Amino acid sequence: MSMDDAAVPAELRRLWRVPTSSRLGRPAELDVDRVVRAAVELADQHGLGGVTLPKIAKELGFTTMSLYRYVGSKDELFVLMQDFAMGTAPEIDVEPADWREGLRQWAAAERRVNHRHRWLAQVPVSGPPIGPNQISWLEAALRVLRTTELDWAQKIGVVMLISGYVRYTTVLSEELETGRAAGVDEPEATRRYGESLAKLVNPEDFPEVAGLLASGVFNNSPGPGEDPAADPDFTFGLDRILDGVANLT
Known part of the structure; x- marks a missing residue:
């Protein structure tokens, strides 16, 4: 992909992995993918609240400041994580009209x-x-x-x-x-919910809910x-x- 660096914001270039101008010297030890992959792994383990730039830096063995070359802010990090975790779209195998x-x-x-x-x-x-x-x-x-x-x-x-x-x-x-x-x-929690509520709901006051509870629908949750x-x-x-x-x- 060829883009005019001045026309595309830096965060979009990072998101689309647009190569930056080559520089002399040693190759960078970090890149956007390594940073984002570490962030996604932290989120998978600890939730979104467990993702911070200091924690990512620690996982990678770098300083927090060194990450800002690859991620401009936490908001940008979330956008990068979301796109990375989604992956490419699946192949949809259907007839054109379906x-x-x-x-x-x-x-x-x-x-x-x-x-x-x-x-x-x-x-x-x-x-x-x-x-x-x-x-x-x-x-x-x-x-x-x-x-x-x-x-x-x-x-x-x-x-x-x-x-x-x-x-x-x-x-x-x-x-x-x-x-x-x-x-x-989930199946056990849903079953308990139905059984407990059935003991409290008066069919005269809540006839439709009582019918719902008696139907057994709360015994069919996915395992x-x-x-x-x-x-x-x-x-x-x-x-x-x-x-x-x-x-x-």
């Missing part, structure tokens, strides 16, 4: 990435997709929608809606997991290790969004 299945595959892939990197959904939204990996995900979604009659504004609206849904379900899942008692997995994109709650909501998109096409 946009619904294509979007389902796209959303499922994003849900799995968010499940692997639980902190991703907590990164503050600072603007539209801007990194190369994020742009590849946008390209993949738009390619799925290219056979529809949606205009560009509608297409980007659909992508934002689905990505926002994935983000919401990830955050909700994390918050519920954090709130559970130590050593209790640990199951595909997060196959969670019935996730797929139900996603299918309703796709139903709405279908009304536009």
Whole structure:
């Protein structure tokens, strides 16, 4: 990629890994990828709150000041981490006209990435997709929608809606997991919830809730290790969004 250094901000050049002008002397011992990879590993282990430039520097064996050549600020670091963790978009293998299945595959892939990197959904939204990996995900979604009659504004609206849904379900899942008692997995916690509430809810006062509790629906939560994109709650909501998109096409 060839860019006029004066026309592109330094943080974008780092995000897109645009080579800087060659300099005489010893090659740099650090680079953006090493810094960002260390930051992602810290976040995977300790959450987003466990990522600081001093901790990254310590992991790499450098001073904090030496990192500023590769990361201009903590906000920039989060953008770099987010793009790095997302990786390149998946290959969507569907017939050209089957946009619904294509979007389902796209959303499922994003849900799995968010499940692997639980902190991703907590990164503050600072603007539209801007990194190369994020742009590849946008390209993949738009390619799925290219056979529809949606205009560009509608297409980007659909992508934002689905990505926002994935983000919401990830955050909700994390918050519920954090709130559970130590050593209790999701199916057990959900079952206990249903059983406890059933003892308190009076069918005369809350007939619909009582019917819900008696249905056994809280005994069917996904177990640990199951595909997060196959969670019935996730797929139900996603299918309703796709139903709405279908009304536009």
